[in-house]
Amino acid sequence: MSAGIHLPPLLAALLAAASLRVAHAAPDCPVPLPTEAAAGAGFAWQALPATAAVPAAAPYRIGVWGDSLTSARNFVDAALQGSGIERTAVLPSFIQAGLRVPGLALPLKAACASVGWHTAYAYRAKGDTPAFSPGLLSMESSSPGQTLALDFRFPRPDTRVRQLDILYDKGAPDDSLLLAVAVDGQEEQLIPLSRTATGVLRIAPRVPMAQLRLRLVSGHVRLHGFLPHYEGAPRAVLDILSVPGAQVRGWQHIDARLLPGAPAYDVLILQYGTNEGASPAFDPVAYAGSLRASLARMRQLQPHARCILVGPPDRGVTGARPADPMKYSAIHRRIASTQKQVGAQFGCAFWDWQGATGGAGTALRWARANPPLMQPDLTHLTAQGYEVSGRLFARSHRFNLPQH
Template identity: 75%
Template sequence: MQPCLALLAAAALRLAHGAECGALPPADAPPGASFTWQSLAPGEAAPAPASYRIGVWGDSLTSARNFFDAALQASGVSRSAVLPSFIQAGMGVPGLALPLKASCASPSWHTAYAYRAKAEPPAFAPGLVSMAASSPGATLALDFRFPRADTRVRQLDILYDKAAPEGSLLLAVSVDGQEEQPIPLSRASGGVLRIAPPAPMARLRLRLVSGQIRLHGFLPRYAAAPGMVLDTLSIPGALLRGWQQVDPGLLPAMPAYDLVVLQYGTNEGASPAFDPAGYAAYLRASLARVRQLQPKARCILIGPPDRGVTGTSAADPMKYSVIHRRIAGTQNQVGAEFGCAFWDWQGQTGGPGTALRWARASPPLMQPDLTHMTAQGYEVSGRMFARSHRFTIAQH
């Protein structure tokens, strides 16, 4: 860095200590040399290598880890041997369980969701969520010690872009609690910020000093390469149409997954006037986009589980059960057109009326809203999914 630029950056660091992200657990890392960093083009992002890659997209029913943790265990795969290659920029999203020991973001970060967007052209990475900040002091932190306490990251690629491509942008980044290092990105229009610590790191903290930034995701490369990659990119409230907002230019080297799992339907079925024909057209358009981005992956659609009715709408207790049967039938038929297998969550767990029966089970397998399952319910479902003749994680 040029001397004058370094002095300006240091002065800005002292002036921009705004809202702080809450403290993460200590990393117990000894002091050492500062990390190195590079600004790279999007095509130079480096997803972690693995012999088998699974990508999962869906809504709140798979945004927690219970379902797929149980599926992995039932398939004889140790959860500790599975790591992500893409971590969503979704710190602070309610109900989103990121594959991290801990994470936090100060309130000045603003979250955008692909399924809500109507941008043209598309503007999201495969994580289907992004975080933007323009207030000095906006901070986020990640603790990578998951699923094992000794998990460490030897390189981290951060996908970002700038609202003003030619505008100024200065970040301050620290690794494992060491002194912050200024990172001026004013001359970069956006792409990849690569952080390479001298020794594999447990924690990273990023703070906006000046300018505007939008984060799209994090690509960690671990000290010990995983035998399997599992990227669970589900988001509470999501709809399959979010795939229409994926911009391949944000991650030209989007991993070629061996298996793509799409779990949607509950939120689509909540429409007051569900239209089966309209849903079939919507599904075809969305799956065409999936296949454009993942042409060779094995594909499985997971239909919506059963859903009950509560409150004043209970006069028609089977309303959503019937809609979910229609969605399941459409997914089965349309999915086959795109080479996708289908797993009937509602049918496999008991068919229409299951939501109420599971809510009355001991222990309960369905929450009182008759839409979301309990942790035990997701685990039971995950084991059923793994045992299905259409799907075996251990096939690789």
Template identity: 30%
Template sequence: MRPALLILASLSAPAATSTCTGVLCNPEALAPYFARLTATAEARGTPPVHILQIGDSHTAGDAVTGAWRDLLQARFGGGGRGVLPPGRPYDGYVTRGVTASMSPGWAIGATFGKAAAAPRPPLGLSGFSMTAMRSGASMALNAAPGMGFDRLVLCAIGGPDAGGVSVRFDGQDQGRLDFAAPSSRPICRTIRSTTLRASVEIVAASRSLTITSWATFQDDGGVALSNLGVVGSQLAHFARTDDAVVAEELKAYRPDLIVLAFGTNEGFAPHFDPVAFEAVLRSQITRLRLLSGNVPMLLLGAPDSLSRQPALRANAPGALTGCEGVGEQSMLFAPPALAAVREIQRRVAGDMGLAWWDWQSRMGGPCAARNWVQRDAPLMRGDYVHFNSAGGLEVARRLQADLDRGAATAE
């Protein structure tokens, strides 16, 4: 196993375009996903359409992704909760649609944050890992109504010393998943049920087992939407994940659409390096295309966000956009790096031929966050960065409306 590197391999990618204009650019790059979604009504008894979103706190908080999940599942049918980080990897961990719990006895690893100190175990799509420190350490998921499942996937690091786990569905023993292997390598195991289940508990049979992710699906058509976000992270932190782990998980979880949703934390960095950001963006798009086998990708532009921190007034070249008061004297402003992030995202999407959604534009353009916070029924929190439940629903509605229009033009 190795950490993610700049991948220079050639692969069959969508045809590149020279420009990326409009609210949703390059919708034709999503044609395979649109076709799969259209066919799901006739796909009963088969795995759901799977959307896999990777990002920062906007993804981790699940305000937008959770509302988008609800919209799609109401329209096309439920496909389960999808992929989750193992256990409860941090305080305040949000699991809309399921309740996650775990016992003491686990060591947490992460791509970013207090659990990211080296040496880190190999990490995958979720950005987190849990290593059993004692026999009997357990973790569980309890599904909310409508989130029942008939397939569990558990991904861990196998090896000569790797242990196994016992599995219970609704308190009933389902046997053991073993991760022993001649050499260290990522392994994803699956258990299926002939009936819908509402809970799963796994119990470590011994120490020396590192779990990188798990998932619950209902294989009866419909849609599953996985939100894998690390609070405070940037795309450069996702680059710390291990190629072999990510490849094994993508093979097991089989997404039909990968959504990349970074940019806010890059835009709020004290010093933004546009060259480094563009290099990471291009390399991670190339990497995910290679490891996933060219699954369609949607790049979300950074949403409109504002700050009052003086240190961010000049975190990148460019004019300051003041949103409270007059110009340079404004106390509430958009850090200049955010505009630079969006411009790079748009240009790279055009160059590499992937879909890009202009989140800021669909909020109303520059300074929209002020209106979303200060309206009578706020759609954002008072930090001018994060969305509340009502705002998440509004963003999800606008995103899906644009995707529906894109699907019509991509036919």
């Protein structure tokens, strides 16, 4: 189906009226519009099966999954720089449906979603039925008028998207669903998806776009991610799909039907352990089992990628006189040992973040450094701490882009 769909005049008028009535049903989602929008350029759209979603190609593809320690980008950007790669030379091929996740730095100039969108997390999922994309997040709503907006002018202001695949599902194929989409501040187009199954909504602007706005007119939709194809091909793809609070168990809930097609990643980094180690009843045997099941799933989905496990950094215990100041240091040491051993069974290298930065007690020493490299919670690093760590990582596991 394309942008040129013809609706009966009465139906079109009713839909337009309904569209206007619900436009103010939810709080606005303010993203500044580009000043150089091409007036009247418009876009075409297609509803396609999920298998049609193919990430943008690049000579080198890096995927990073983890928790808040890598979701903020400082660590990865420093690792890129340590490998001789400018951050402006990489672009994402998959953007998470995490517009309402606190602390998540999406690879966008700006993004927002109104309050009626609800986020689901793979690492919190129960049961054995996979239901997540590689972004390990989904956002859903059945409240008319809910909006979201994405501004793609990142990492350079002249970045533009020539095609965007929106990965979605809506329950049963016959469920009602009507969306409204606009690009670069132009007039909305109504997109009826009531007779389509779970899949991909492909937006193809006639002029490469800077911004997209989507509004739920009626029905129920769950969004799993956004796959941009850019006007200019990047030197490398970098997908940072880390989620604050996440645990590696989230990998067990990835649905292969929501996995975009080839190409696969060249390098795959899994950075986990801090949240698993924070459990009051941390069980090393149970942790090893969860890690083994998660890596097995990872290898099913990414059988040929170079895999690197990143252990947790050191962690301290806050308070004036903690009973056991090395409690978390010891747990992190055990987690690191388990990651190294289990990872080798699945062909994964290992980087010991705690050991590489000084071992047990580093958290307190780094918090007292000038400038501080660890935050007062003795769990999260400062921006400088992440940058130092990223450069140390690059010394051991350099990213090697193909030569021009």
